[in-house]
Amino acid sequence: MTLATYFDYVIFPILALAVMISFIRLYKGPNVVDRIIALDLIITIGIGTVTAYSIRSGQGLFLDVAMIFALIAFLGTIALSFYLYKSKQS
Amino acid sequence: MDVFIGIISTIGAVVILIAAIGILRMPDFYLRMSVTVKAATLGVGIFLLCAAMVFPYTEVPFKALAIIFFLLLTSPVSAHMIGRRAFRANIALWKYTWIDDLEDKYTYKRKYTQSTEKPAEEEKE
Numbered sequence: 001m002t003l004a005t006y007f008d009y010v011i012f013p014i015l016a017l018a019v020m021i022s023f024i025r026l027y028k029g030p031n032v033v034d035r036i037i038a039l040d041l042i043i044t045i046g047i048g049t050v051t052a053y054s055i056r057s058g059q060g061l062f063l064d065v066a067m068i069f070a071l072i073a074f075l076g077t078i079a080l081s082f083y084l085y086k087s088k089q090s
Numbered sequence: 091m092d093v094f095i096g097i098i099s100t101i102g103a104v105v106i107l108i109a110a111i112g113i114l115r116m117p118d119f120y121l122r123m124s125v126t127v128k129a130a131t132l133g134v135g136i137f138l139l140c141a142a143m144v145f146p147y148t149e150v151p152f153k154a155l156a157i158i159f160f161l162l163l164t165s166p167v168s169a170h171m172i173g174r175r176a177f178r179a180n181i182a183l184w185k186y187t188w189i190d191d192l193e194d195k196y197t198y199k200r201k202y203t204q205s206t207e208k209p210a211e212e213e214k215e
Binding site: 045 | 092095096099100102103104106107109110111113114119122123126130131133134137138140141144145148149150153154156157160161164165167168169171172175176179181
């Protein structure tokens with residue numbers, strides 16, 4: 001069993017299951033903040049998935065995508081909390 | 091070397107799965123937020139260290155270390171901002187929360203969750 005086969009049959013299904021469980025919380029979440037942290041967790045798992053695909057396919061260039069994902073996750077969470085702050089004021 | 095990479099990345103994937111189960115099962119917004127910050131960042135960091143070990147003599151380890159540094163820098167900041175905003179907006183605390191430093195200083199009624207499940211024994215003491 002090579003490393004690529006192991007990643008295809010074990011690592012990627014575990015990550016896909018984690019994303020599905022997070023989507024349940026995104027659907028159910030009682031408040032807006034629950035949905036925001038569920039989105040944050042989904043993007044973080046997305047960074048892990050891109051890295052795992054980079055290891056599996058032997059292409060190191062995919063880590064640029066992971067870097068952009070990290071940037072977007074931070075900016076999105078900050079922007080949404082600022083939006084909550086502004087909407088609570090008015 | 092392949093076996094070593096497989097074992098380490100399995101640990102990372104299981105940690106990420108534990109984070110996802112935690113965000114589904116935790117009773118409270120604040121406990122869910124702690125899961126998102128700690129466990130998911132640890133799992134992704136383990137994956138990035140794996141990538142840095144797979145491609146040793148390229149530009150990949152620098153990129154991986156930069157992403158780890160960026161994640162460790164930004165995830166506590168965003169969690170602090172969203173947690174502060176949730177606490178000010180009176181999002182419900184867990185019913186069995188027993189440390190609340192601002193307990194006497196509210197000018198409004200603090201909300202708590204209405205779950206009926208008992209906490210474990212060692213959390214009560």
